[in-house]
Amino acid sequence: MSELSFPENLKYSKEHEWVKAEGNIATVGVSAYAQDQLGDVVYVELPKEGKELKAMEEMGVVESVKSVSSIYCPIAGKVIEINSALNNQPQLVNEDPYGKGWMIKVEMSGAQDLSPLLSAADYKKLLEK
Amino acid sequence: MNYVPNSADDRQGMLAALGAPSIAALFQDIPEKVRLKKGPVLPPPLSEPELLEELAQASAENTSASPFLGGGCYRHFVPSMVKHIIGRSEFYTAYTPYQAEASQGILQAIYEYQTMLCELTGMDVANASMYDGATALVEAAFLACRVTGRKEIVVSSAVHPAYRKVLRTYAKGADLAVKEVPYTAEGLTGDVGRETEDGAACVILQQPNFFGNIEPTNQLADAIHSRGALFVVCVDPISLGILTPPGKYGADVAVGEGQSLGNPPSFGGPELGLFAAKKEFSRQMPGRIAGQTVDAEGKRGFCLTLQTREQHIRRERATSNICSNEALAALAAAVYLSTMGKAGLRKVAELCLQKANYLRRKIRSSSLLFPGAPCFKEFVVKTKKEVGVDLSCFYPELKGWRLICVTELARKKDLDALVKAL
Numbered sequence: 001m002s003e004l005s006f007p008e009n010l011k012y013s014k015e016h017e018w019v020k021a022e023g024n025i026a027t028v029g030v031s032a033y034a035q036d037q038l039g040d041v042v043y044v045e046l047p048k049e050g051k052e053l054k055a056m057e058e059m060g061v062v063e064s065v066k067s068v069s070s071i072y073c074p075i076a077g078k079v080i081e082i083n084s085a086l087n088n089q090p091q092l093v094n095e096d097p098y099g100k101g102w103m104i105k106v107e108m109s110g111a112q113d114l115s116p117l118l119s120a121a122d123y124k125k126l127l128e129k
Numbered sequence: 130m131n132y133v134p135n136s137a138d139d140r141q142g143m144l145a146a147l148g149a150p151s152i153a154a155l156f157q158d159i160p161e162k163v164r165l166k167k168g169p170v171l172p173p174p175l176s177e178p179e180l181l182e183e184l185a186q187a188s189a190e191n192t193s194a195s196p197f198l199g200g201g202c203y204r205h206f207v208p209s210m211v212k213h214i215i216g217r218s219e220f221y222t223a224y225t226p227y228q229a230e231a232s233q234g235i236l237q238a239i240y241e242y243q244t245m246l247c248e249l250t251g252m253d254v255a256n257a258s259m260y261d262g263a264t265a266l267v268e269a270a271f272l273a274c275r276v277t278g279r280k281e282i283v284v285s286s287a288v289h290p291a292y293r294k295v296l297r298t299y300a301k302g303a304d305l306a307v308k309e310v311p312y313t314a315e316g317l318t319g320d321v322g323r324e325t326e327d328g329a330a331c332v333i334l335q336q337p338n339f340f341g342n343i344e345p346t347n348q349l350a351d352a353i354h355s356r357g358a359l360f361v362v363c364v365d366p367i368s369l370g371i372l373t374p375p376g377k378y379g380a381d382v383a384v385g386e387g388q389s390l391g392n393p394p395s396f397g398g399p400e401l402g403l404f405a406a407k408k409e410f411s412r413q414m415p416g417r418i419a420g421q422t423v424d425a426e427g428k429r430g431f432c433l434t435l436q437t438r439e440q441h442i443r444r445e446r447a448t449s450n451i452c453s454n455e456a457l458a459a460l461a462a463a464v465y466l467s468t469m470g471k472a473g474l475r476k477v478a479e480l481c482l483q484k485a486n487y488l489r490r491k492i493r494s495s496s497l498l499f500p501g502a503p504c505f506k507e508f509v510v511k512t513k514k515e516v517g518v519d520l521s522c523f524y525p526e527l528k529g530w531r532l533i534c535v536t537e538l539a540r541k542k543d544l545d546a547l548v549k550a551l
Contacts, residue, residue, distance in 0.1 A: 043412060048278070063412075068437040070446060 004032040007098055011114055012123035013056070013074040018098065019117060021108070026075050029102040030062065030093065033127055038064040041093040044086040046103055051079045055112075059104060062093065074117055077106040196543055199507050199534020200339070200518040201262065201289050202397050203389045205367060205477065206538055211391040211464045220460055223399075224453040225257060225417065229433045235456060236431035239419035242463035249369050249466070250383040251376025252405035256416040257433075257454035259402025262386025263295040266333065266363050268404060268415040268449055269382040270296060273331030273359040274305055275413050275448075281306045283329040285318035287338035288363060290523035296333075305330075316342045316499030316509070322352065331359040331382075336375070337368055340532065341485075341507025342499055350379025366390050366403060366462075368505050370478025382406045391465025392458050401458035411435070415449030480537035481506035484544065488535055491548040498530050507534045512551050 010018040016034035020027045035041065043063040053059055059073040082104050086092060093101040118126060135143075140152070149155040156164075175183065196204065215221065219234055226232045239257045246255040259265040270282045282300060284293055286309045293309070300307050308324045310332075321332050332353045337343050346362070353360045362375040364385040375383040387401035388394065406414055412435070420434040440447040469477065485506045494500040498509035509520065509530050517534060520527040535544065 045412070063437055066437070068443055068446075 004036055005098075006032065006120040006124055008120045010098065010120065011074070011117035012120065013072065013117055014126065015056070015072045015074075017072060017074050019074050019114070021075075021114065024108045025080070026077065026106045026108055027102050028059070028073055028075075028104050028106060029097055030071060031123070032097050034062075035094045035097045035101070038062060038067065038069060038093075040065050041090045044090050044093060044103065046082040046086070047079050049079050049082055052109075053077060053079065053106065063090075071103070073104070073106065075106060075108055075112055075114070077108040077112075079104050080107045081105040195516055196539060197517045197533045197535065197547065199536075200532050201291065201386055202394045202400070203365075203367070203506075203534065203536055204394050204538055205389050205536050207391050207393060207461075207465065208468045210468045211461050214464045215457055215461050220457070222456055224456050225433065226456075230431075233431055235460075236419045236433065238460050238463055239454070239456065240421060240431050241467070242459045243419060245463055245466045246403055246405050249366060249374065250364065250380075250403075250405045251374030252380075252383050253376075253408035254411045254414070254418065255403070255405035256414050256418050257456070258387070258459040259384075259404050259416060259451060260455060261388075261398070261400035261402045262289070262363065262384065263292040263402075264451070265384035265386075265402030265404045266292045266361070267296050267299045268402075268451070269361040269384045269406075270305075270331055270333060271299070271303065271449065272382060272406070272410060272413045272415070273361060274303075276359060276410060277330045277357060279328050279330035279358075280304070281308060281327065281329045282331060282333065283308045283310060283321060283324045283358070284333040285310050285312065285321075285335065285338065285344075287312040287316070287318050287340060287342070287344075288333055288335040289339050292335075292363065312338075312340070316340045316502045317344055321349070325353065325356045325358055329356065329358045331361050333361040333363065335363040336372065337365060337505040337507070340499060340502070340509050341504040341534075342502035343372065343505055346373075346375075346378045346380075354379070364403070365505070367474070367478055367481065370474040370476070371482065372478075372505070376407075381410065387458065387462050390462035391468075392461050399455065399458050401455045401462060412438070413448065416451045416454060477537050478505075481535065484537065484539050485535035487541075488533070488539075488544045488547065491544070492551060496551070498527070506536060507532055509533070510551065514550055516547065516550075 053073040243255040359381040362380040385403040518532040
């Protein structure tokens with residue numbers, strides 16, 4: 001686990017997604033821990049652009065060689081962009097989970113309380129349990 | 130003859146290991162009132178020769194079903210090769226085996242079956258099979274709902290009535306609506322336009338339809354796709370020996386009952402659900418697919434793929450409630466198709482077409498419900514004779530009308546005799 005990184009500027013969910021909020025736009029992906037547990041990702045299924053998501057609503061699935069796991073959107077809002085590069089290069093989720101492996105951009109509905117989400121330090125503590 | 134394999138000593142040993150002094154003590158937790166005090170009332174035991182004699186007598190009372198019975202389950206010739214190959218112990222299992230990759234032969238057989246089904250239907254990808262035609266049709270509708278995000282299924286009333294019943298049962302549980310398009314006076318599916326206006330997930334047609342008529346499918350796909358719906362076609366695989374494959378006229382999913390391919394009608398089973406789709410829907414398909422791959426040494430091998438979306442892995446989030454396939458029936462279909470070959474299958478389809486239409490021409494048109502419709506191997510006749518399928522069971526308005534089926538096995542003298550009897 002020590003080799004996995006968890007950037008300080010991101011918020012994390014207990015379901016292992018990360019959120020980067022910039023103004024009212026949030027980018028969502030899965031954490032380095034999630035991709036490590038999944039193994040080689042072979043397919044990512046994302047919501048359609050324009051879809052309204054509730055906080056922690058299922059937004060898609062990540063399929064690896066050994067399992068298919070649901071992914072959840074930690075914040076409420078409208079999907080404004082999806083990472084279409086993942087269609088042909090799902091391995092980006094493994095290679096660069098916080099960068100090229102991002103999944104969706106969400107326009108957050110109103111002021112959102114991000115406090116239920118974890119800081120990098122708290123998320124690391126959760127993983128160590 | 131006693132088939133209980135353990136001896137009195139074995140039983141004593143097991144009881145000792147369990148720490149129970151007797152069988153009665155072992156069962157002491159079962160309440161007195163639910164215990165069976167005496168055994169079931171059965172005739173005295175028979176020796177094996179006596180038993181065989183009794184079974185032979187009972188089976189002699191069977192009569193063969195009417196040769197003109199069809200309506201979804203068909204009597205086609207099954208070459209002896211099919212029985213001999215599927216009866217081999219390496220193959221003789223009802224399902225995909227556990228530890229599937231240890232059984233390369235079965236996986237290859239399923240792979241061949243899928244390949245043949247794709248060639249037959251003109252689709253890109255086929256799964257390892259479903260339970261039967263009805264469940265395959267339902268799964269196609271569910272796929273369309275997942276893909277489109279819509280909750281309304283439009284189905285022709287000329288689709289097999291039992292399939293529509295199964296569809297309604299499944300749809301109720303999944304909170305989906307089912308709308309039916311009435312059939313026309315010509316025995317074809319009516320205009321699907323109105324029913325798809327409110328945003329249908331799919332339109333489902335059967336080809337040839339339940340009345341045996343050939344639907345004009347060429348222009349349909351564009352109209353259906355322009356409304357954002359998928360086009361699902363339920364086929365009779367034998368008819369694809371001469372009819373255009375659904376992939377050629379724009380179908381998104383082709384399903385059907387595969388019993389006709391090398392499986393006897395028996396008493397209506399086991400059946401075989403055919404399921405094939407366009408490649409873009411492969412991850413939304415139910416069930417599993419046998420795929421071709423290479424092993425660590427670079428040699429060709431076969432594996433099960435898309436299993437990760439099945440119940441034993443995804444539990445309640447699985448794509449569908451199927452978690453295996455109809456391996457033996459699918460193998461029979463694959464052996465049948467490879468035995469018949471392209472020319473053979475075409476010949477079977479031509480014989481069905483010609484014999485059915487020979488019979489139909491001999492019947493006066495006032496006794497035909499849809500005299501103008503082109504038919505493949507079935508058509509509807511007015512008769513009091515108990516022949517074929519009584520349509521009033523499914524369509525109350527069709528009292529007195531029966532669905533007659535003619536396959537390549539019908540002989541000219543049978544057809545002529547039926548004309549006289551009608």
